[in-house]
Amino acid sequence: MIRRRLSLTLLTLAGLLVFPLAAFGSESEFQPVEEFINTYWASFMIGPIEIGISKAVVYLWLAVLIAVLLTLWIVRGGLRTDPKRTQNVVEVLYTFSETNIGQATLPKVAYVRWFPYVASLFVFIWVLNMISFIPLPLDTHNPFIGPIPGLTIYAVTSNLSVTLTLTLVTVMISHVEGVRANGVIPYFKSWVPPSPKALLPAMIILEVLSQLLRVVSLSVRLFANMLGGHLLIIMCVGFVILLGNVFIAPVTIPVAVAFYIFEWGLVASLQAYIFAMLSGIYIGSAIEPHH
Amino acid sequence: MAVTDEGIVSAAKVIALGLGTGFGAIGPGIGVGYLIGKTIEGVSRQPELRSDLQGLMFLGLALTEAITFYALLMGFVAFFIG
Numbered sequence: 001m002i003r004r005r006l007s008l009t010l011l012t013l014a015g016l017l018v019f020p021l022a023a024f025g026s027e028s029e030f031q032p033v034e035e036f037i038n039t040y041w042a043s044f045m046i047g048p049i050e051i052g053i054s055k056a057v058v059y060l061w062l063a064v065l066i067a068v069l070l071t072l073w074i075v076r077g078g079l080r081t082d083p084k085r086t087q088n089v090v091e092v093l094y095t096f097s098e099t100n101i102g103q104a105t106l107p108k109v110a111y112v113r114w115f116p117y118v119a120s121l122f123v124f125i126w127v128l129n130m131i132s133f134i135p136l137p138l139d140t141h142n143p144f145i146g147p148i149p150g151l152t153i154y155a156v157t158s159n160l161s162v163t164l165t166l167t168l169v170t171v172m173i174s175h176v177e178g179v180r181a182n183g184v185i186p187y188f189k190s191w192v193p194p195s196p197k198a199l200l201p202a203m204i205i206l207e208v209l210s211q212l213l214r215v216v217s218l219s220v221r222l223f224a225n226m227l228g229g230h231l232l233i234i235m236c237v238g239f240v241i242l243l244g245n246v247f248i249a250p251v252t253i254p255v256a257v258a259f260y261i262f263e264w265g266l267v268a269s270l271q272a273y274i275f276a277m278l279s280g281i282y283i284g285s286a287i288e289p290h291h
Numbered sequence: 292m293a294v295t296d297e298g299i300v301s302a303a304k305v306i307a308l309g310l311g312t313g314f315g316a317i318g319p320g321i322g323v324g325y326l327i328g329k330t331i332e333g334v335s336r337q338p339e340l341r342s343d344l345q346g347l348m349f350l351g352l353a354l355t356e357a358i359t360f361y362a363l364l365m366g367f368v369a370f371f372i373g
Contacts, residue, residue, distance in 0.1 A: 033371060100346070224360035225353075231367070270353045277350075 032234045034141045035154055036227065041140070055138050059156040063127040097122050101273070105280030107288040110177065114283050117173070121166065122276035128157050129226065129268035133260065153234075157271075158227035160219065167219040170279040178286030190289030218278055225271050229263040308366040315362020322355040 040052035074086045083091055097119040106114055132155030137144065139152035156162055178187045191207045192200070235242075236256035240249050294300060330348040334341050 220361065220364070221354075221357040224364045225357055227367075228360040228363050267353075270349060274350065274353045 032231055032238055035139075035152060035230065035234055036158060037141070038159070039140065055140075055152075055154055056156045056159050056162065058138060059128070059131065059154065060162070063124060063131060063156070066131065067123050067127045093123065094119070097276070101276050101280055105277055106284045109181070110284065110287045114173075114177075114280070118276050118280045118283070121170075121279055122272055125157065125166070125222070125275050126269060126272035128162075129155065129272055130264070132156065132158075132226065132230070133264040133268065153230060155226040155230050157222055158230055160223050163219040163223040164215075166275070167215055170218070170282060171215055174282040174286040177283055178289070181287045182289065187286070187289070214282060218275065218282075222271050222275050225267060229259070229267055232259050233263065304370045307369040311366040311369065312363050315365070316359050319355050319359045322358070323352060326351050326355060 038054040038056050040050065040054050043050065043052035045051070071090060074090050080087060098115070101118055101122055102111060102115040106118065133153055135151035135153050137149050137151055138154065139150040142150040144150040178190075181187075182190060191211060192203050193207075195203045233256050236252045236259060239252045240246060294303075326348060330344050333344050
């Protein structure tokens with residue numbers, strides 16, 4: 001069992017290390033940023049808004065399919081009271097989101113309504129981050145052979161539009177729920193902690209600013225982590241091509257593999273957890289402000 | 292006066308990326324070290340709290356470590372876009 005798992009992991013890593021070979025084959029200059037450029041394969045316009053299909057959209061669909069269909073397939077015969085291995089995975093995931101994200105952040109009044117949102121946010125971003133480290137043949141910039149696209153490890157969460165959209169949904173929910181639970185004026189009053197009169201204007205400016213900066217910090221945290229992680233891996237592998245020296249490979253390739261394991265094993269899950277948990281905290285603190 | 296010499300501009304971009312990322316890593320570096328050190332202190336004082344503290348540590352780790360990437364990101368903005 002362990003040997004099979006190990007060989008699977010090694011196969012994936014080997015797949016990762018193969019992809020710069022595609023860059024060799026195309027005889028073009030190595031451009032690590034190309035990984036993050038979206039070209040539309042099919043273009044649809046609604047007025048000025050582009051809703052075409054690109055690499056990022058395909059990744060989003062893939063994540064939705066995996067998250068929904070895998071869960072449905074695992075629980076297809078109904079849930080057992082003596083869970084088998086596959087059901088255990090779903091149960092662990094659910095229990096984790098229940099105790100560590102839902103109950104830890106949301107107040108009791110809002111738990112039933114917003115736990116599904118926060119939990120699905122966690123699962124969605126987690127699947128997005130996990131599949132972003134699996135080399136998939138979606139790189140049309142550097143075709144492998146002929147029409148077959150090259151392998152790529154693109155993270156759709158390293159696209160600011162995706163993380164910003166998720167963040168805006170969360171922030172809008174938090175404000176709407178805050179107004180609904182507390183009333184308009186008490187809610188906006190609850191932003192500012194009690195402070196002496198002389199400091200009040202400065203406090204108001206600071207608190208409004210901090211509310212606005214939430215949008216930036218929440219979206220850019222996920223975006224920059226995934227972008228930085230992927231660029232780090234790609235650059236470490238690409239140093240061989242950038243410097244045109246094969247003998248540097250024994251140094252850079254292990255570093256790339258180490259970063260790959262670190263990013264896939266820890267950062268991908270951690271950032272999904274942080275995003276969902278902060279969403280829960282924002283929604284929860286809007287509904288039940290601390291006075 | 293706008294600098295137009297291409298060599299100077301591209302050199303400045305490289306310096307911006309290097310300096311920005313390097314200096315940006317100082318703060319989070321101190322933060323992560325402090326965080327893990329304090330966690331070890333807490334665990335050695337109360338070993339039964341290990342799992343709780345570990346969870347909190349990873350949370351703080353992700354929040355702190357993200358700041359390195361803000362600097363890296365700004366460096367890339369200067370390098371590729373600026």
